[in-house]
Amino acid sequence: MEPEAALLTDLYQLTMTEAYLAEGQWDEAVFSLFVRGLPTRRNYLLAAGLEDALHTLEQLRFRAEDLEWLASQGRFSDRLLGWLERFKFSGDLDAMPEGTPVFGQEPLLEVRAPLPEAQLVETYLLNHVHLQTLAASKASRVVTAAAGRPVMEFGLRRIHGTDAGLKVARASYLAGVESTSNVLAGMRYGIPLSGTMAHSYVQSHDDELEAFRAFTRVYPDATLLVDTYDTLRGVQHVIRLARELGEDFRVRALRLDSGDLLALSLAARELLDEAGLERVRLIGSGGLDEDSVAKLLARGAPLDGFGVGTAMGVSADAPSLDMAYKLVEYAGKGRVKLSAGKALLPGAKQVYRQDEDGVARRDLLVRRGDVASGRPLLRPVMRAGQRLPDASPSLEEVRQHARRELSRLPAEVRALEPARPPYSVVVGDGLARARAHEVEVWAAEP
């Protein structure tokens, strides 16, 4: 987060903090960050964004110029401005590790801190975790559809802004994508880079074969884009180039970016094989998503990899999650909401994943501290504002964790089609009773 980003928050976080300070509402609060329900086309979500969430909680400071500007707005007291000037997050964070499959109502993370602090960090945490969980969840489906063939992330130009360009590249890699076209994501996160060529490169030459000759002089093992004028004529140009170069021909792959990718990939494969170019691979791209990838492969398209951009990068079929950050405990009392369709389970929680024969069969959602069987998914990652020593896995470790955890989900949950019935999240008895009790208390309020 850029240093000035302390103000990248909703105004009401500041006005509510002002009111909390005025009343001395300093007691400890627990906020839970969770998704109310999954989008229709998601059987699971893949938790992501924790690294940025921790980084923000560690680094967040209000600069002198931020405070001066706030002061100039005439809305805020010296008490609030002084508190912001001294602000340093001092609370605790428990969270699911990045790459953990997560379901509706399950906390991805829980914050425990004095109320004003826990409130103030809401917008940053949601902005980080929402986007990255959204992106990892979508990318995971595309990786599933590609069934072991590499997926390259090409979305930067249409992903929403520069920050999302980086975060989506990281979240996609975490979810199993093989590489990204985003150079800064390669530099910052160590993600393998890949790229081919654009139509403009071909167009800028007076003929396509000459463009292929020129590019392979510089990058002999390039992936050549063959659909600028006519895909199969493009393939023929590559075959001519192979004859010209003989043993020096090292073109790795051809990219098909438009038209009927099934028919074209079959015909291209046949042309290449007849020419003895069996080892030249075919990459599909052009508006692909998990559905079109799965359909192409089911029908036998001989595609060896996929470049996937916009549909994955903006999570086109579900571009947001119903993710919220809600007060569940204050001053030792459970808190609920009764708003229509937005009910809330009170108190700090834990999620236990229960396996049978190495396959996750159900999750049990309980009050934090309740004894239950299964694997607890939320772990302590920050105490008193300090990140814990084992809360800094490398991106490769996160990626391995995701692969391992996804492989433990039931096959029908990993599949693209809606799982019937969906994966089971059971609310534990103690939590259900606590909820019933709080509803009674709050509904009875005069």
Added chain:
Amino acid sequence: MEPEAALLTDLYQLTMTEAYLAEGQWDEAVFSLFVRGLPTRRNYLLAAGLEDALHTLEQLRFRAEDLEWLASQGRFSDRLLGWLERFKFSGDLDAMPEGTPVFGQEPLLEVRAPLPEAQLVETYLLNHVHLQTLAASKASRVVTAAAGRPVMEFGLRRIHGTDAGLKVARASYLAGVESTSNVLAGMRYGIPLSGTMAHSYVQSHDDELEAFRAFTRVYPDATLLVDTYDTLRGVQHVIRLARELGEDFRVRALRLDSGDLLALSLAARELLDEAGLERVRLIGSGGLDEDSVAKLLARGAPLDGFGVGTAMGVSADAPSLDMAYKLVEYAGKGRVKLSAGKALLPGAKQVYRQDEDGVARRDLLVRRGDVASGRPLLRPVMRAGQRLPDASPSLEEVRQHARRELSRLPAEVRALEPARPPYSVVVGDGLARARAHEVEVWAAEP
């Protein structure tokens, strides 16, 4: 753009540049940035993102650490690295001013520069213009639906990342939204801020009335959130507060965030009016978009304003545009593509908007330099890498321009429903002939 952001580009921009330099492909190129076709639910788009595009073209530099990292990758020559080290955009830019309604196939901007420069800036320009045009176009529909009532932009938590959080706030304001909850957007762009309170504020008090009392002690003219437990009981609490405070009661509005907003707003209005609180306004929020806003108002919901977040902020019904940046001229020759479904019109262009009785009736898309009647929409904004003096309108000027230009569109084009027939974009005869000529030339290529 952050200084390191020169690497926030697609790998192939660098590899193609490498190849252009190797061959000495220095001739002048024209690239056109346009949307191929509009999403089903968009009768027009609203151009935005030019300010950031200009800023990037002015500021873009490769830092020593960027170049060192690139060198360490073993893919790039000293020739390329030296060229990047000296890079400073030296070309020309013509563009539609921000806030101009734009249609399919019409260039939002055109770059003219030596080929490697014009190629290298593709990803930055698309990333800026795509997101902001997407966001302004969506927000414009929400503003239309609200029919003069203020729309507040509340999307930061679920907008895709921090950069988009800022840009969407700006694009939404440009399109007619009244204010934003995003504090940094207020500081950076001067957009009016607005905000109310969250459920957590109410929940942290032992009863709702006490929460309202406490908040109004600090902010007497607050907007109070009344749906935490039961909306109409919340309204009754506000009425009790009004009786307690008498003349000191200055609550401005109530926010209804869940449930049946039509029935609840009618009932809330009646309760308030009976209590003599006619001047307390009602704000609707909670998963709203242009359709739900229009429907509520059509059925007579007495809502005086709307808080709109996620659906507007991620452009949920159309989260991307089919926007491309394509080579249309190189070394004085028109360039086309023949890829299925992605055909291209050659050469630099101009768009003339033709009005009748003050209403835009059609756009004429012609070759740059062709004489035509109507208002030319693309204007020179940069020459030889320098921004032109009149290419820095204030955000308020852009917003006024958008309002004026939108008011000149036919009513059926401004409407939410698909216009039948859609707004007419006519390809001029000269351009059509040029296209036919190039297709013949390139299709005949052996």
